[in-house]
Amino acid sequence: MSEQPTPRQLRPRTPDEELLEAPLEVATDPMRIRRMRRELEMGFAALADVDDGVAVFGSARTPDDDPQYRLAVETGRQLGQAGYSVITGGGGGIMAAANRGAQEAGALSIGLAIELPFEEATNPYLDLPLHFHYFFTRKVMFVRYASGFVVFPGGFGTLDELFEALTLIQTRKIRSFPLVLVGSAFWTPLLDWLRDSLLAGGKISPGDLDLIAVVDDAESAVAAVAAATAPQRRASTETTPPSSVADQPARPDRSRTRSA
Template identity: 70%
Template sequence: MGVVKDRRRQRPHDWTPDQDLLDQQLEAATDPSRVERMRRELEMGFAALSDIHDGVAVFGSARTPEDDPEYALARELGRRLGEVGFAVITGGGPGAMEAANRGAQEGGAMSIGLTIDLPFETGQNPHLDLPLNFHYFFTRKVMFVRYSRAFVVLPGGFGTLDELFEALTLIQTRKIRSFPVVLVGADFWAPLIDWLRDRVLASGKISPEDMERFVLVDSAAAAVEIVEAACGPS
């Protein structure tokens, strides 16, 4: 109990009554058991998604309310992608992810959600044809990259930025083939792009060609046009 008491003193804002049980489970885990769980998650994802050849990953905030114009934008994006033959893959949660999955179903597309175990967000949204749940972020990321032919990134927070820069890093380092990375929403993304150009590029931290690894658009139609031109459904 001493460990739990110390943790409560250090982080009272995120301790819950269930933390005792969770701590015991974590302490009981071993490295071999963690590796086994990672293996099972990878095998599960590969088996479930093996028939997905025309997926497009759509990222965006879980906190986008249904009455927000960004929700309507994500829904239109999912619908347009579905209408031209792409499966839509999201994080499976609420907000912009829900909207994109909802639009995908409206467009007649396969709607896929790769959910993640989190203590502070609700589970999968109700617009999924194929829901898959992951414990580890990295195994989930493998599925996004392996089964997506493009990334379309709507306004979002840390998780959205994480997926964006993960993709750009993998493309930059040639760990994966280059594929379209489309940012949607000029008002939201322009300041970040300015910072990348004026600070990161200007100080030599990235190369000029790195600024060409993504494209900025301001509508769902423009995003789908880019994706379809670069990698139309097979």
């Protein structure tokens, strides 16, 4: 079976894209704007039918003999069995593990890869690989098409994605968005710092820490996601059969969980 071509392979590179990889002084702001628009359009078109996605984040450096890797495989598998698509950053480590579990469950396995100078390859467990040049366009896809985040131990990138989601929830740009941290031993020192420094210093509100759930097993992670997304999933199935084309129901409203 031949390898599925990625969107990047489906068309020749445009002159703008080639110039954007040249020295910075060669690219112009209008060229960058056109590329940003193309990336957003590509992501929206490719993911338009993803209604029950869950994003799984974690370190790309986690080896496949690590207990966290095996836990991420099981989490991806149980999310898939519960009817969710699994969305990751498309790389190795925890991302590969979650995508692997999703594929084993027969669920849609999505990878939103980012172009980096060291060009990390996408993992082999992707049904739908998408490639992005800009981090921010990629983040839009995570928030737009995921109904929750499950976050394993990771580095700067994982923390960036975690705090991006926390900020969007805190500022009410998104709502009803479960944030599940897997691995209490890893995350407790961070939560202690948030409580002892930010909360005690009046930098965040008392209820802000309630936005985060901490679990240590796949069953609890999936249960936390399912409990938070159950009302939305019920609403998407409770539709009245249309009497005419004009009465066709719109796609389920994602405004409860997505950014504007």
